[in-house]
Amino acid sequence: MKNILGREVPDNIKGYGEVKHYGGYLASKGTKTKRSIKLTNVLPGDEKLHDNLDVVLDKLPLKDGMVVSFHHHLRNGDFVLNMVMEKIAARGYKDITIAASSIFPCHGELVELIEKKVVTSIYAAYISGPVADAISAGKLENPAVMHTHGGRARIMESGDLSIDIAFIAAPTSDDYGNINGVDGKSACGALGYAYTDAETADITVAITDNLVEYPNTTIDIPQTLIDYVVVVDAIGDPNGIVSGTTQITKNPIGLKIANMTTELIKNSGYFKDGMSFQTGAGGVSLAVAADMKAEMIENNIKGSFASGGITGYIVDMYKEGLFKSLFDVQCFDLAAIKSAKENPGHMTMSASMYANADNKGSVVNKLDVVILGATEIDTDFNVNVTTTSDGTIMGGSGGHADTSAGAKLAIIVTQLANSRISAIKDRVTALTTPGETVDVIVTERGIAINPKRTELIERLKETNLPIMTIEQLKDIAEGMTGKPKEVEFTDEIVAVIEYRDGTVLDVVRKAK
Amino acid sequence: MLRRSMLFMPGNNPGMLQTAEVFGSDSIILDLEDAVSLGEKDAARILIKGALKTFNYGTTEVVIRINPFSTPYALEDIDVMARLKPNAILLPKATPEDMKKLDEMLTKIEKEEGFEEGSIRIHALVETTYGVETVYETIKMSSRVDSVCLGGEDLAADLGVARTKDSEELFYARTKVVNACKALKIDAIDTPFTDTNDEAGLLADTIHAKKLGFTGKLSINPRQINTIHKVYSPTADEISWANRVMYAKDEAEKEGLGVFSLDGKMIDAPIITRAMNTLNTARVIGLIK
Numbered sequence: 001m002k003n004i005l006g007r008e009v010p011d012n013i014k015g016y017g018e019v020k021h022y023g024g025y026l027a028s029k030g031t032k033t034k035r036s037i038k039l040t041n042v043l044p045g046d047e048k049l050h051d052n053l054d055v056v057l058d059k060l061p062l063k064d065g066m067v068v069s070f071h072h073h074l075r076n077g078d079f080v081l082n083m084v085m086e087k088i089a090a091r092g093y094k095d096i097t098i099a100a101s102s103i104f105p106c107h108g109e110l111v112e113l114i115e116k117k118v119v120t121s122i123y124a125a126y127i128s129g130p131v132a133d134a135i136s137a138g139k140l141e142n143p144a145v146m147h148t149h150g151g152r153a154r155i156m157e158s159g160d161l162s163i164d165i166a167f168i169a170a171p172t173s174d175d176y177g178n179i180n181g182v183d184g185k186s187a188c189g190a191l192g193y194a195y196t197d198a199e200t201a202d203i204t205v206a207i208t209d210n211l212v213e214y215p216n217t218t219i220d221i222p223q224t225l226i227d228y229v230v231v232v233d234a235i236g237d238p239n240g241i242v243s244g245t246t247q248i249t250k251n252p253i254g255l256k257i258a259n260m261t262t263e264l265i266k267n268s269g270y271f272k273d274g275m276s277f278q279t280g281a282g283g284v285s286l287a288v289a290a291d292m293k294a295e296m297i298e299n300n301i302k303g304s305f306a307s308g309g310i311t312g313y314i315v316d317m318y319k320e321g322l323f324k325s326l327f328d329v330q331c332f333d334l335a336a337i338k339s340a341k342e343n344p345g346h347m348t349m350s351a352s353m354y355a356n357a358d359n360k361g362s363v364v365n366k367l368d369v370v371i372l373g374a375t376e377i378d379t380d381f382n383v384n385v386t387t388t389s390d391g392t393i394m395g396g397s398g399g400h401a402d403t404s405a406g407a408k409l410a411i412i413v414t415q416l417a418n419s420r421i422s423a424i425k426d427r428v429t430a431l432t433t434p435g436e437t438v439d440v441i442v443t444e445r446g447i448a449i450n451p452k453r454t455e456l457i458e459r460l461k462e463t464n465l466p467i468m469t470i471e472q473l474k475d476i477a478e479g480m481t482g483k484p485k486e487v488e489f490t491d492e493i494v495a496v497i498e499y500r501d502g503t504v505l506d507v508v509r510k511a512k
Numbered sequence: 513m514l515r516r517s518m519l520f521m522p523g524n525n526p527g528m529l530q531t532a533e534v535f536g537s538d539s540i541i542l543d544l545e546d547a548v549s550l551g552e553k554d555a556a557r558i559l560i561k562g563a564l565k566t567f568n569y570g571t572t573e574v575v576i577r578i579n580p581f582s583t584p585y586a587l588e589d590i591d592v593m594a595r596l597k598p599n600a601i602l603l604p605k606a607t608p609e610d611m612k613k614l615d616e617m618l619t620k621i622e623k624e625e626g627f628e629e630g631s632i633r634i635h636a637l638v639e640t641t642y643g644v645e646t647v648y649e650t651i652k653m654s655s656r657v658d659s660v661c662l663g664g665e666d667l668a669a670d671l672g673v674a675r676t677k678d679s680e681e682l683f684y685a686r687t688k689v690v691n692a693c694k695a696l697k698i699d700a701i702d703t704p705f706t707d708t709n710d711e712a713g714l715l716a717d718t719i720h721a722k723k724l725g726f727t728g729k730l731s732i733n734p735r736q737i738n739t740i741h742k743v744y745s746p747t748a749d750e751i752s753w754a755n756r757v758m759y760a761k762d763e764a765e766k767e768g769l770g771v772f773s774l775d776g777k778m779i780d781a782p783i784i785t786r787a788m789n790t791l792n793t794a795r796v797i798g799l800i801k
Contacts, residue, residue: 252733255734256535256536256734480530
């Protein structure tokens with residue numbers, strides 16, 4: 001059937017089950033129940049610490065069809081997922097479901113396990129690299145489930161997906177499982193996604209390469225949530241975990257988009273004392289942060305908080321007093337990690353606190369302005385950040401749909417036309433974020449405001465900003481690139497795109 | 513037209529040709545000369561031809577820099593490009609002799625193509641010592657000339673001196689070019705500032721050139737446009753002053769006064785002209801309605 005966004009989504013999907021169709025971004029409000037978690041006493045004198053992963057695996061109730069979770073704070077330098085899955089595969093287990101907060105190119109070894117049916121299901125908020133290619137090619141037994149960062153917390157807390165065993169990459173731990181991410185050779189900063197895993201899994205295993213004496217003096221994830229601690233040589237490659245510095249774009253088009261975005265924010269009505277703000281680590285996002293910093297200083301604006309994945313640029317704004325505090329679910333660079341360790345106002349948070357729609361209030365609900373990217377946008381303001389225009393999976397929502405729903409002003413920044421490809425289409429190839437939660441599209445050639453935001457349109461009329469309709473933007477783009485040919489797909493569904501409330505927005509089909 | 517900034521874009525880069533006008537420069541110069549290697553001259557001509565037929569550059573002035581007459585490429589550049597009817601041709605290493613040749617060729621092509629005579633304009637890029645010494649004659653050679661642009665890098669090489677950040681070596685050329693342009697009422701466009709990462713240096717250099725009388729600046733990177741425009745656009749104080757001058761003029765005319773003063777200073781025709789120019793510029797760039 002066609003859902004309310006006009007996407008063709010079956011009522012029941014093989015390997016996924018019954019579909020709850022998307023009903024609007026607030027349709028799932030109401031009273032919810034949390035899953036009850038199994039708990040095994042750790043008694044006085046019991047040892048959690050082991051120096052060998054095999055010894056720990058011997059103690060775990062491993063079985064075919066189990067669900068294991070991983071988190072992605074070590075990003076493209078993560079060793080833990082491959083390390084654990086290699087041993088599980090060697091023991092002959094099959095039909096494993098992996099719930100990873102994100103999967104990166106470094107996890108390419110999973111492809112072989114997918115082909116051998118060791119891994120048959122994957123849940124993630126973001127998938128890129130060889131695993132994404134394998135899923136797009138239809139190699140995974142069941143459709144991948146692509147949720148949001150907040151949706152992942154919700155799915156675990158509700159029990160829609162029960163985690164049997166969580167493997168926590170712990171940059172520093174003591175022998176009783178007090179973990180932090182800010183110390184050690186594999187420091188990655190905030191452990192926001194891992195916190196949710198530790199809280200909701202039946203069994204948790206902390207894997208560390210930096211064992212410290214009890215008690216660890218900085219605790220992000222406490223001993224009360226950890227069953228086992230195992231020490232290995234290395235949990236990750238520092239070169240892939242973080243970049244030394246993230247860089248503002250030097251691309252003039254990106255800079256122009258950033259300048260226009262800042263001008264828009266300045267005139268939006270949200271640019272005032274107490275404002276809250278989120279932007280990513282991309283070059284354009286950082287350029288917006290740099291422009292915003294200058295404008296806040298010039299206009300003597302003091303913000304309330306900045307949130308999300310934190311970068312050195314946002315830390316600088318905090319240090320200069322432009323934001324009172326930072327809410328950090330994952331650190332993007334070394335400066336952010338250092339700040340998370342040193343600054344009391346730099347607060348780490350769980351994925352649930354960050355973006356879960358089914359709790360008593362997540363941080364995204366308190367956001368004034370968020371800057372987000374897009375691969376494609378359609379004339380209903382729906383956004384695709386899951387696939388490329390040819391239908392191959394190359395990312396996913398992450399916090400995109402969460403922040404877009406929560407923030408008062410959700411701004412999408414994108415280059416209107418990149419060589420032969422227009423960013424604005426009649427219909428996005430895959431739908432990640434519903435247009436009803438998107439307020440503004442900023443491109444180098446013009447700005448389109450969601451017609452529902454009449455007060456914003458009125459407010460921005462008096463500026464010199466090139467405001468136009470999204471149809472006009474599309475016409476400009478197609479004038480340069482021509483109308484793109486539609487990609488042809490088979491009926492085979494390779495991924496299901498869940499909204500933050502667990503309803504299904506769209507499916508990704510295998511391209512012909 | 514307003515010509516605060518003229519931005520060079522390589523003629524052999526499709527992506528840049530597609531986005532040439534989005535940076536807001538008043539003119540774009542699609543380059544067939546220095547930015548294009550010898551083996552790509554043909555390809556660049558074809559790309560520019562395709563770009564001018566495909567893309568809508570709106571109100572941005574489209575200028576094509578041809579290769580100099582001293583190269584084997586100039587004649588074909590002119591023959592192909594002029595038939596595309598760009599707003600203007602930028603003549604490199606401009607001299608009176610080359611200006612005459614270009615003017616004659618353009619007149620011939622305009623006749624053949626049925627274009628209005630004189631509709632293809634010329635900007636003269638002065639970048640040799642001979643070019644500097646003969647700049648007045650060069651401008652006088654064709655009624656098509658809308659501006660002289662100064663090319664500091666080539667000129668310094670011809671002078672046998674090093675380019676410096678404060679451009680002291682260009683002082684004579686700068687003032688000579690400005691004087692010739694002012695005498696013949698055309699635009700004087702300053703040399704580009706080549707350190708694209710030095711925004712403060714660009715700002716200082718542009719302010720200095722404006723003080724010498726330049727009306728705009730060449731640019732080699734889109735990131736320089738905002739800074740150049742900042743210098744060559746009227747400030748809020750200048751707009752306010754111009755409004756007050758025009759108001760005082762209207763009041764004086766109502767009272768039948770031929771001469772009047774503002775803030776204790778006599779206002780005469782040149783000051784009124786300056787105020788009108790300020791307001792016109794502010795209107796064109798959308799600072800006032």
